[in-house]
Amino acid sequence: MSSSDKKHRANLQSHLFALTLDRQARPALHLQLAQALRGLILSGTATPGARLPASRTLAAELSISRMTVQTAFDQLLAEGYLTARRGAGTFVASDLPDLSGPAATPDPGPKLPAPPPFQPFRPGVPDMAAFPHRLWSRLLERAWARPDPALLGEGDPLGWPPLRAAIAAHLQAWRGIACHPRQVVVTSGAVEAFELVLDSCVPPAAGVLIEDPGYDPLRRVLTRTGRRPVPCRIDGDGLDISTAPDGLAAAIVTPSRHYPTGATLPLARRLALLDWANRTGAPVIEDDYDGEFRYRGQPLPALASLDRTGQVFYLGSFSKLLSPGLRLGYLVVPGRHLPALAAQMAARGSSASLTPQPALAAFMQDGAFASHLRRMRRLYGRRQQHLLAILRRAPDLLQVSEDPGGMHLTCPLGPALVGRVQDTEIAQAGTDHGLHLRALSAYSVLPDPPQGLVLGFAAYDEAALTAAATRLLTILHALR
């Protein structure tokens, strides 16, 4: 028997064994079975020549008498749908017309290219080898072995309440944000959070300020939802709101560390931004994607912590702090915008899985989350210093400056490369040599973007960073 025959037979069996016959209903059981089997043949599910299970087996599986099965088979033998071969069993007739249409198996489409391999310096990825998998798996097991009944229904679309409370406590301690747990909305990530804010307080077709360079998926969310992205070139201190055009309906910013350059928005610009929001009524969305990872100096309090009048939506994510596969993030909603946003969420339904939420709440409540962040902060801080030390050897190739935080370094091209090679060409050369390099210019849509490389370091140990950075300098040296 060929493997394809085996597969057809297993498929036919699972169909037959899954049948539900109704003892109370008409028609009689053997007629119900015959009709079902006829349907399987006509639909092409039971392929010509396929062998049926023995009547004894089928009878046992369906909890009906063997006589009932045999009567159904006899009917279909008489109709010509089945044939019997003595000693071999009962088969779907092989001389049936081809009922399966032009293509017996529908076109499965092309094999898609595999996702790019995981290589340095892919940015924004935490070191999962340092993740406390055992503890996490135990917390998952504990949360779901005898789950809280409130976890079993559709639940609050704004998220599992103990998780929202744990996030509020975390934000108070780490980011200086005083918020009520009910202002915390659990999302499946930044994209859903952006959509919720846009749909609850930014009119269709409105212009929304985004930073340039900036986070590309954001520009796509705006376009996809019918808003107009208005890119605004940042300088070494981040966004200067006084350079923004009039008539904007919202601004999306990364004040803690501009993405991807790492610039920290100074206090004066923060206050100007809040003043702008107050004057124009346009909300500010603060994307604080890795504000917890600050290695030197005092972490600046979040923009949201300076907001006294409810202008700032604050966005955080667990993808970079814990694991990208969690697909969990959150949004802190100014009180006055909460009813509209909650209505939006109720209407669309949450897309954040409840499965990780009680485990994450426990992880945060018992302090494991804070210790993990502190441990990762030390680890990533050492790795950043390590990478900096290597790159500093070639100041003509890359401009390297101390960055107080983050999970990547953004390095403008050095004098030996500027004007000679595009950063996108360097990124391509990296791919050819087993490095994941991102060109800084690829984060821009405005003309004459800054040229440089965005180098993630958090997920790679010192040995991997040494090897990768050495290879990078060799590549850059050759392109000079």
Added chain:
Amino acid sequence: MSSSDKKHRANLQSHLFALTLDRQARPALHLQLAQALRGLILSGTATPGARLPASRTLAAELSISRMTVQTAFDQLLAEGYLTARRGAGTFVASDLPDLSGPAATPDPGPKLPAPPPFQPFRPGVPDMAAFPHRLWSRLLERAWARPDPALLGEGDPLGWPPLRAAIAAHLQAWRGIACHPRQVVVTSGAVEAFELVLDSCVPPAAGVLIEDPGYDPLRRVLTRTGRRPVPCRIDGDGLDISTAPDGLAAAIVTPSRHYPTGATLPLARRLALLDWANRTGAPVIEDDYDGEFRYRGQPLPALASLDRTGQVFYLGSFSKLLSPGLRLGYLVVPGRHLPALAAQMAARGSSASLTPQPALAAFMQDGAFASHLRRMRRLYGRRQQHLLAILRRAPDLLQVSEDPGGMHLTCPLGPALVGRVQDTEIAQAGTDHGLHLRALSAYSVLPDPPQGLVLGFAAYDEAALTAAATRLLTILHALR
């Protein structure tokens, strides 16, 4: 010490203990600490009068000398930020100006109304008391204690490959759909699936056919993404595509069981629908939300199983089969549409959490999923019969007909109620009496919608159904 003081102090402590001082960097450690503490006071995080931790404790937490801490404190005592009370400790000065702006605590917004209580006859909810929680929690624990490295990165945005393979096998056995695992895309639910299909092959502003009555979130997805919903009134057999206007860019249908009336689309109409898709090039989205729950007769193969030319996107969900909190669904994509859809998914990023995916794959692979479905099918089938038997006692109040499957019954109003009371008034009366009733007319946007009640039964045992149905008949009797 009041509880608010305690909270402020704990907050200040957690800030101070989370500080990272840089031994290598300038300025000196005591200056870094003084600067950080000054920042906490200026930002309002350290409130006037709050007591600081003892210098010995802080020194131990930060792994610095006690002298360093005392030098920093002395500096701030001199600057007036701190005051010391002999024998009591060091405090944030209480005569600082109010730096916290007009509102010390930002407005947390109104308390939102609680989600409606879980009561019969809320539809579409599985019986979670019958869910194998122990097995599920062990599968979660096993998948994540020593996770497959492929689960730790960003992963394939189309879903965990073993889960996609398990879904393809399930669809072959239960729904007669032959598809390749690569055509299966894991989503966070029907809403994300609709969006992906729309964004990959339906132009903005295009008209999309939806059934009326129908699934309301769907209409909202269309409006939100800038498409035009074109509602089409169904009859007792579901959608008749020959009644649809010209120029539609897609059609979204529920052929297995029309939602919410339960009508099964006959074969002739299915073929006509496929023919329409072939002629017009408009894709058909088949929403097979509970096709596995068929209690009597042969389950009709899915529309997608008849599709030979790649017109039909097939949508399934685990919310009703397993648990709504999983937030997992899937989409089977015709091969020719796969590259565009995969590009869409890559651009927006997946919102389906990886946390439940390996556990669900194991649950499906070892047959536990199929046994669970079979067990639920028997359980829900009995409950449906039980509810039917009670409702049949009052044919003047509700028209009840045998329904071969599903998790709810849709009952048109009987002759004693038609014209006397609106179904929406009945639903309101239900709420007042502790019943969750849905008015059939609320599923329509077209004028003169059918009047009736949508009664979920799957999640309620026989005793609960008896009590609720009796109460319902009493309410209806009073409204007659």
